[in-house]
Amino acid sequence: MSARVPAPGTDSPAGLELIFKVDGVITLLERHGEMTAAELAEALGEPLSSTYRMLQSLTGVGWIDRSPRRGYYRLGLPMMTIGSFVEDSLDIREVARPSLQLLLRETSSTSFLCVRRGSRAVCVDRLEGRAVRSLAMQLGSSLPMYAGAAPLALLAFLPEPEQELVLRQGSELPGDPHRPAAGKLERILADVRRNGYAVSDGDVTTGIAALGAPVFNHRHELVASISISGLRAQILGSKLRRNSAMLIQAASAVSVALGDEAS
Template sequence: MADEAADDGGIEILSKAGAIIDALTETKVLTVSAIADAVEEPTSSTYRLLQSLIAMGWVDPAPARGTYRLGLACMQIGGVLEDSLDVRGLALPRMRALRSTAGVAALLCYRRGTRAVCVERIEGHDVRSVAMQVGDSLPLHVGGAPRALLASLPTGERRAVVDELLAGGDQQYPVPPAADLDAELRATRDRGYARSDQDVTIGIAAFGSPVFNHRGELVAAVSISGLRERLVGREDELAALVVATAADISADLGFEGAGRG
């Protein structure tokens, strides 16, 4: 019976601590009395529990005297949870809607060095392209999603990747002169999407747009790919769908700002 009472007491304390964390999560900074009101506990017991939470790093005193905020331990756990968000899982419903509306294949690509790897592909209704199946990769200077990734890298990183592409060369997909590539990447950023017109496969076009996480970091690019005759004449409409889909996935990941240039 004593053990059961101790267990019940421990659960009650955890519940109260959780209520304090919830209150601070919602309101950011609170006084002891405001916290006590929020959790419906006496001020004296709330203060004692706050001291225990401070000792564990869950709560910190705020700059204003007598106020409190979430501690570093909570922030670190929150960051880990945000970092663990499954980009593919969040993107899939958006990609299905994109494919359904556009009627062509929808792809999700991650950057790996100087290449883009296809990690998800939902087939469209037209001829199935042999290019960029799941697991395939392309250099970052060609294709809708790869070029969207390259154009959206931070300036210094982008320049380093372009230099590496130029130095390495590519017999299958020749790298254009630096000035031409820079101009295309600048135009891609201005448009908000990358345009690919038969530079990967004859008869196939693509539009791609970047995806950012909660820190504003580039994590992926989403694109559509299909027969050129089905895409080029509807570029404004279809590219807008791709941009909106990428923005929705970014929002799902907690992104709240504009794309990085």
């Protein structure tokens, strides 16, 4: 990676040139996690002595910290806090809305965006389909993560320790669907991971089917799932292949918009 430093010989104020150099340091540490002064100097194309002085200044104001590894530097807490604030401020509903609208337009099915809250999946956006109005997963409502396509898509792609914690704790509420037996649920989750999408066939509402797929952020961390739901004939049978392909593509588009390079 090359730092965004003005080319030699260009007419650039000293203050602006220093800002570019600091930006280069922050960007490099953000990408690589930890680097030595020599590694930073080489990447920036700067003398080691001036790079070291800049690192001392940035350490003094807390923008970077010395790593426990001798000779290495990393981002300081203020920089990490700012990054987290920006990430948290990104409204995933706004990012996902175009994909939900596309799914609604192409399938005429209700489209959902769900996020994990503890051991439940909460609906944070819903675009109503034209064939049937399901009472399940209204905006703001939730389901246990073992039931329904969007919740299953979340559960299946959780890191294994978190998945085990969700299954161990549970948070069943009155009216929730029955939890599948452990062996059956394991097979369901394995199918979801293999196929890349989850299938719900009447387990939440009789006669209603749904498909769900995971959404990842720029660190390829699971952050949400999107789904479509409607009458069984709308979703499954001869329409399953097309619907699942569109859903996976839509979920990938949301992930890419969130910075996920693996999608």
